[in-house]
Amino acid sequence: xxxxxxxxxxxxxxxxxxxxxxxxxxxxxxxxxxxxxxxxxxxxxxxxxxxxxxxxxxxxxxxxxxxxxxxxxxxxxxxxxxxxxxxxxxxxxxxxxxxxxxxxxxxxxxxxxxxxxxxxxxxxxxxxxxxxxxxxxxxxxxxxxxxxxxxxxxxxxxxxxxxxxxxxxxxxxxxxxxxxxxx
Numbered sequence: 001x002x003x004x005x006x007x008x009x010x011x012x013x014x015x016x017x018x019x020x021x022x023x024x025x026x027x028x029x030x031x032x033x034x035x036x037x038x039x040x041x042x043x044x045x046x047x048x049x050x051x052x053x054x055x056x057x058x059x060x061x062x063x064x065x066x067x068x069x070x071x072x073x074x075x076x077x078x079x080x081x082x083x084x085x086x087x088x089x090x091x092x093x094x095x096x097x098x099x100x101x102x103x104x105x106x107x108x109x110x111x112x113x114x115x116x117x118x119x120x121x122x123x124x125x126x127x128x129x130x131x132x133x134x135x136x137x138x139x140x141x142x143x144x145x146x147x148x149x150x151x152x153x154x155x156x157x158x159x160x161x162x163x164x165x166x167x168x169x170x171x172x173x174x175x176x177x178x179x180x181x182x183x
Contacts, residue, residue: 003031003042003119003127012128013135020138027134031127034165039176040064042123044115050074051108056096058103058110063093063178066113071095073105126172133166 004012006021009028036042041062046069051058058071068088073079087096095110097103
């Protein structure tokens, strides 16, 4: 599953033929890591990670989480918890025991499905606008708006992405942004 389809991308860019489909698909494929860098996994995928910690809750590192497949202690001979006895806060990626007990014997190997069941319309729109912004490198240079800006201005470069992500994309993704230290 891609954030946007080739057909959606061509509609956004007003491209009617298939001469640039391969190049356009490369741009489409490049959108997912950029968007997921801000909001966490979008496209559902299996994740296996080592979770450190003990206590009343464990925090998975790639929320949102659709489902927890298994949780196994690494130091106690592979003790596994029955996932039916665990509560998963999927949006936050937090796992708690339903019996109120504490997790001991970690670190843990957690296997889970991260991502979103459906891509929110705002996220898909942000991906389309980001595609349009990046595709502009393929077009002849045109003057910007009065004052030196243009419709895709980037006031401050985003760490790790430079000027590749325009402000309007960041604003669309803001409601889905991961808290610091997550994703």
